[in-house]
């Protein structure tokens with residue numbers, strides 16, 4: 210049937226004619242794709258990418274938004290527009306691109322209204338426990354998105370390094386389980402598009418900073434995850450990558466400027482010698498070789514000294530916090546980015562969101578280096594950081610050493626004690642993110658030679674010591690990587706996440722009795738934290754380990770001890786004399802053991818402690 214020509218058709222025809230006159234020009238990207246009113250800063254910089262776009266003159270007729278400055282760069286296909294949101298109100302308007310007083314291109318832009326309370330949203334704190342998920346390997350909630358036509362790498366569960374089909378819907382489906390276990394934050398490895406040829410499932414080779422990878426879902430689904438997680442009292446932490454991009458990022462086929470990535474886009478590896486940044490004897494060349502080198506040929510290293518790129522990365526992070534109502538950010542390979550830029554980036558984020566917790570990854574066991582990046586640490590060179598938290602790699606290594614190494618003057622539990630004794634270096638040791646393992650290292654059950662008693666001690670310590678604990682998915686059912694430290698094996702599919710699995714971690718179907726025991730123990734520890742938030746977030750006191758026993762206390766705000774933790778590495782039941790702990794115990798009446806509610810008077814002379822065990826006592 211012949212359709213009547215409507216106004217819409219006439220308009221479409223008109224714009225088609227306009228576009229046909231725009232030969233030689235087009236618009237590929239305008240980023241950020243939209244923005245919000247009522248931020249405390251009124252500046253916004255748009256990256257505009259399109260063929261020969263720099264030959265056109267952008268204009269906005271709406272008086273509430275002014276183009277303060279138009280920046281041209283080496284590449285004529287880019288423009289950077291400094292906008293001033295004078296009215297700072299929600300509004301749709303059009304950016305017209307002119308040539309010889311004729312409109313060649315048009316782009317509709319929108320300033321949205323911010324969600325109420327977005328500024329002071331609850332963030333990650335010492336009361337939380339973070340659940341780290343590898344999204345491709347956690348649960349396949351939507352088989353329809355396992356393969357996406359436009360994305361090169363296809364579904365291949367037979368390949369340990371391939372895409373297995375896990376997605377955001379899978380995480381949503383498991384929210385009941387995650388909440389019931391007692392986790393209160395989800396940190397997923399990056400979910401942004403990784404349109405790489407292969408080995409893309411890890412997510413750290415980003416090819417689009419404003420879109421969720423279609424194999425995980427969509428931006429809307431990510432926002433739904435955040436909303437539904439919030440209904441389960443769970444926050445969402447985004448994994449942000451500032452240091453590098455994926456080599457298939459559109460920037461790489463049309464670089465805005467030659468200094469956008471280091472080494473003019475050619476692979477030159479980083480030395481990974483982060484010490485050079487902190488070394489008072491160090492030379493400039495070594496610092497550069499660390500910061501400016503690439504990780505791998507498929508991950509070009511970004512040069513955040515380029516001011517447009519720096520602004521792009523700052524706005525991008527703010528955009529996601531606002532869009533997905535994030536409760537926190539984890540920054541990948543933190544120290545590899547430019548130091549001055551990191552100051553700017555953390556300051557911008559924490560100025561906009563004063564309560565937002567952000568944790569940087571700095572993989573070193575030297576607390577002099579990890580502490581350097583945390584706000585308030587006051588390092589010797591006066592470096593200013595606004596980063597609230599760092600990953601506590603030193604504690605991770607010390608805890609494993611403490612449990613595995615033989616007790617001697619310099620080894621065993623003393624290694625844990627010594628690391629904690631270095632906490633004075635940190636601006637805020639209580640805000641460090643602590644963990645026993647993560648997605649980049651052997652699973653803790655493997656690190657502890659599949660010794661359940663040691664696993665129990667590690668988990669009990671992690672969940673009752675200072676800091677914000679993070680648990681890698683599957684740790685609760687003793688997932689392991691025996692005989693290999695291959696990342697693909699470490700990040701094995703979570704049992705029950707795929708339809709055909711004969712094991713299911715959520716229903717406990719097919720789990721061994723030891724796995725069930727571990728899961729119940731984890732749940733009980735997490736519940737203890739939930740019921741006694743004061744017992745796990747207050748001041749930490751500890752005693753020098755003696756004869757294979759390490760004792761620590763948590764105090765409440767009034768300074769009264771509320772919890773006592775005790776690690777016993779001895780292979781026999783040990784009678785621990787309590788007299789040494791009188792300064793704490795004289796303030797209370799009785800001790801109640803978490804495991805079985807056994808009570809002991811605080812005046813008792815000794816405490817009988819099972820062999821190779823961790824025990825937690827509530828003090829009243």
Ligand code: CA
Pocket residue numbers: 349350351352353354355374375376424
């Ligand atoms: Ca899927």
